Structures are given as C-alpha cells and as structure tokens.
Amino acid sequence: xxxxxxxxxxxxxxxxxxxxxxxxxxxxxxxxxxxxxxxxxxxxxxxxxxxxxxxxxxxxxxxxxxxxxxxxxxxxxxxxxxxxxxxxxxxxxxxxxxxxxxxxxxxxxxxxxxxxxxxxxxxxxxxxxxxxxxxxxxxxxxxxxxxxxxxxxxxxxxxxxxxxxxxxxxxxxxxxxxxxxxxxxxxxxxxxxxxxxxxxxxxxxxxxxxxxxxxxxxxxxxxxxxxxxxxxxxxxxxxxxxxxxxx
Numbered sequence: 456x457x458x459x460x461x462x463x464x465x466x467x468x469x470x471x472x473x474x475x476x477x478x479x480x481x482x483x484x485x486x487x488x489x490x491x492x493x494x495x496x497x498x499x500x501x502x503x504x505x506x507x508x509x510x511x512x513x514x515x516x517x518x519x520x521x522x523x524x525x526x527x528x529x530x531x532x533x534x535x536x537x538x539x540x541x542x543x544x545x546x547x548x549x550x551x552x553x554x555x556x557x558x559x560x561x562x563x564x565x566x567x568x569x570x571x572x573x574x575x576x577x578x579x580x581x582x583x584x585x586x587x588x589x590x591x592x593x594x595x596x597x598x599x600x601x602x603x604x605x606x607x608x609x610x611x612x613x614x615x616x617x618x619x620x621x622x623x624x625x626x627x628x629x630x631x632x633x634x635x636x637x638x639x640x641x642x643x644x645x646x647x648x649x650x651x652x653x654x655x656x657x658x659x660x661x662x663x664x665x666x667x668x669x670x671x672x673x674x675x676x677x678x679x680x681x682x683x684x685x686x687x688x689x690x691x692x693x694x695x696x697x698x699x700x701x702x
Contacts, residue, residue, distance in 0.1 A: 459491040460600035462557075462589045463653035467519075467661035470578040475563045481668055484581035485558040485661040486602075487653055488592055488685075494653045498552055502652035505548050509541055516647055517545075517655040519662045549659060549679045555592065556660055556683045559584040559697045560668040569700050579618045584697050586619075587627050590638045591694075592685060599638050605654050606644040616642065668698055 467483040469476065489498060503513045510528065521527040522541075532538040559581035567574050586602075593600045602619075606612055619642040626632035645651055663677040684695030 458596065459598040460488055460589075460593055460596070461491045461494050461653060462486040462488045462585070462600060462602045463494075463651070463657040464585070464602060464604040465654060465657035465661055466578065466581075467665045468563075470576060472563060472567055472574055472577070475567070479665065479669070480564040481560055481562055481665050482577035482581065483558055483560045483661045483665045483668070484578060484585060485556060485657055485664060486585045486589060487657040487660060488555040488557065488589065488600075489553065489653060491598075491601075493553060498554075498656070499652045501548060501552060502655065505544060509544060514650065516650060517659060519658055545659070546675050546679060549656070549676065550682075552656065554653075554656065554683060555685050555695070556680055557585055557588040557592070557685050557695050558661065558664050559699065560664060561699050562668070565700050578615070580699070582615070582618055583622060583627050584699075586622050586635060586639065587629055588685060588694070588697075590630055590635060593638045599640055601640045602642040603651065603654060604642065604644055606646050612644050615644070664696065 464484065464486050466485070468479055468481050470482050502517070506513045506515050506517075510531070512528075515528045518527070522529050522532065525532045532541060561577040561581060563577060566577065589600060589602070604615065607615075622632075623636055623639075624632055626635055645654065647654075659676070660680045660683070663673065663680045667673050667677050667681075681691070684691035687694035
C-alpha cells in the first residue's frame with residue numbers, strides 16, 4: 456500500500472516587513488514531515504497520553520506562547536517543580552516521536568536591507584522553500600504528500616492558498632509545476648479546535664530554530680530539533696534548514 460506523507464506547517468515570528476521587532480527580527484516557517492498513518496495513529500496517541508498524564512485532560516492545545524506565559528490551561532506551570540517535569544517530559548516526547556523537520560528562517564532586517572521594496576513576503580518566500588524540500592523528501596514515493604496548516608484569519612488564509620496555487624501552476628526555481636502537482640496533493644488549513652498533534656508539534660519546533668538562527672542561548676529542545684532536521688550528505692544546511700538571505 457502506498458504511504459502518504461503529511462507536512463504540518465507552523466511559524467514563529469511575524470511575517471510583516473513594515474514593523475520589525477529588534478528583539479526577534481526573524482521569521483521561521485517550519486514543517487514537520489511524518490508518515491500519514493503514523494501521524495493519525497501513534498503520534499496522536501502519544502501526544503494525547505502526554506496531556507492526560509500531566510494535566511488530566513486531552514483537550515489542551517500545545518502552544519509555545521501559552522506554555523511560556525502559563526495561560527490557557529497551562530497555569531500550573533507557575534509551579535517550578537511541575538514546570539521542570541513538564542519540560543522534561545515534553546523534550547522526551549519530541550525526541551521519541553518519528554518525524555523529519557524542514558524549515559526556512561528569514562532574517563527580516565537583512566532581507567529588507569538587501570531587497571528594499573522588492574523584498575518578498577517572508578511567509579510566501581518560506582513556503583516555496585518548504586514545498587521544494589517536501590517534494591525532495593517525497594521524491595517518487597507512491598502516495599505523495601499533502602500539507603496541513605493551522606487556520607489564521609480569512610485574509611491570511613486566502614493569501615496562503617493563492618500562494619500555493621501559484622506554486623502549483625508555475626513551479627519553483629528548482630522544480631517544474633508538474634513535479635509539484637504530482638508529489639503534493641494539496642494544502643489544507645485546519646482550525647485549532649481540531650487539536651491535531653502534528654500541528655502542535657510543528658509549533659514546538661519553530662521557536663528553538665528561531666533562537667538558534669539569532670544566536671540566542673539554546674536549550675535541549677534545539678538539540679532535539681537539530682537531530683530531526685532533514686539531511687543531505689549528513690548536513691542539514693540547505694537540506695533541512697535554509698537561512699535567508701545567505702551571507
């Protein structure tokens with residue numbers, strides 16, 4: 456039976472080029488690639504069990520901002536001992552799940568400096584990079600792949616779908632349109648309320664990447680994400696992690 460791949464997408468940072476936060480002048484779009492059957496089965500069960508074991512409920516959405524700010528169900532993390540236990544178990548969860556990470560990080564300040572008014576929206580620019588890497592990862596594998604992304608507001612969702620349709624119709628710098636169409640069946644926005652484990656995992660991997668790219672202190676979660684990055688000739692530079700603009 457053909458094995459379909461799913462790439463779950465999420466971002467870290469604001470994609471706006473008009474106002475750039477000097478403390479976090481980077482935009483990261485990350486993709487978590489997993490076998491579709493595994494993502495629907497074992498991955499969902501492992502994430503559900505993690506929530507039940509630690510919080511006694513499985514309807515929580517694992518979201519980095521909420522975990523960090525101890526809100527929306529994560530208020531107990533204000534207790535130091537409990538917070539340390541949660542982070543240790545969360546790192547173990549991220550380490551043991553089976554997935555591959557691809558990501559594009561755009562240094563927005565340098566992006567604007569280099570391209571001025573011609574600077575492309577970081578989300579659209581990053582999406583093309585991730586579509587390429589996903590196609591490379593799928594190769595000629597039967598079953599192909601599809602992409603899932605968390606719904607945002609209607610305007611941003613329309614822009615995203617338009618960008619995807621453009622990539623399908625014209626291809627990328629390195630892939631013809633027919634290759635993209637044959638390998639990826641579609642991009643599908645999903646509401647946060649669906650509580651999809653793969654989308655939550657994508658949220659957890661992008662922030663460590665952003666800290667690494669900016670040269671900020673990294674933690675164990677970056678070591679885990681680094682070990683999951685897609686590689687070519689044993690290197691993830693360009694294969695699993697693309698940082699733009701290139702120096």
